[in-house]
Amino acid sequence: MSMEKLIELQGIDTKLRDLNDLLGDLPFKVNELNQQEEFIKNSLIEKKERLKELAVECHKGEVRIAEINDKVNKLKDQLFLVTNNKQYDALMHEMDHMKEERSTIETETLSFLEESETLTESVETMESDLGSLSNEITVRREKLESVISDSAEEKSSLEQKRSNKVESLDLNTLSIYNRVFQARDGLAVVNLSGNGCGGCGAHVPLQKVTEVRANSAIHRCDVCGRFLYSENNSLN
Numbered sequence: 001m002s003m004e005k006l007i008e009l010q011g012i013d014t015k016l017r018d019l020n021d022l023l024g025d026l027p028f029k030v031n032e033l034n035q036q037e038e039f040i041k042n043s044l045i046e047k048k049e050r051l052k053e054l055a056v057e058c059h060k061g062e063v064r065i066a067e068i069n070d071k072v073n074k075l076k077d078q079l080f081l082v083t084n085n086k087q088y089d090a091l092m093h094e095m096d097h098m099k100e101e102r103s104t105i106e107t108e109t110l111s112f113l114e115e116s117e118t119l120t121e122s123v124e125t126m127e128s129d130l131g132s133l134s135n136e137i138t139v140r141r142e143k144l145e146s147v148i149s150d151s152a153e154e155k156s157s158l159e160q161k162r163s164n165k166v167e168s169l170d171l172n173t174l175s176i177y178n179r180v181f182q183a184r185d186g187l188a189v190v191n192l193s194g195n196g197c198g199g200c201g202a203h204v205p206l207q208k209v210t211e212v213r214a215n216s217a218i219h220r221c222d223v224c225g226r227f228l229y230s231e232n233n234s235l236n
């Protein structure tokens with residue numbers, strides 16, 4: 001009898017839905033956390049690269065400043081050896097030029113150092129964030145895996161039962177079931193509730209109630225389209 005198969009199919013589908021509800025938004029949450037983790041990791045790599053560049057630049061600056069100091073000292077020594085104003089002016093001019101370059105490099109190095117400091121702080125914060133995020137991800141992933149493995153066996157057995165049930169139904173009835181199932185939030189087969197539809201509550205005409213109770217044919221609610229059965233007689 002098709003009606004009994006439909007009742008069983010609905011029972012299987014309800015169990016499958018409950019299993020999926022059990023998983024909830026865990027897979028989505030884990031995915032979201034993974035993306036967050038990936039983003040922080042990439043950002044950390046970029047920041048550490050920049051820190052290396054800054055260290056190189058600072059070192060270059062220091063080396064150049066030492067060179068300049070050396071040169072300036074030599075120029076100062078040469079000042080004692082000049083014999084005319086023209087030479088003196090030329091040396092002074094070169095010294096001024098050197099000092100100007102030194103001042104530019106010092107300013108630059110200072111800004112590199114400031115950037116370095118800010119970056120180092122940010123890297124420390126991000127590494128600690130990453131630590132707690134990784135812990136959270138691990139906890140959620142483990143929870144998800146345990147829920148999935150617990151339900152996997154049940155799910156595959158239900159899916160096997162479902163496909164057997166589906167094969168035993170005629171295509172027309174099955175296609176109506178699928179349509180109502182989709183449209184009515186996963187509930188396509190309902191028990192009579194008194195003289196009303198157990199799904200939408202609509203009144204069911206007495207003639208139909210009698211036939212549903214007698215389990216003599218397949219009936220559907222005129223309002224919501226759900227298949228109707230009567231629990232009292234379904235075991236007949």
Ligand SMILES: [Zn+2]
Nearest residue numbers: 197200221224
């Ligand atoms: Zn209804």
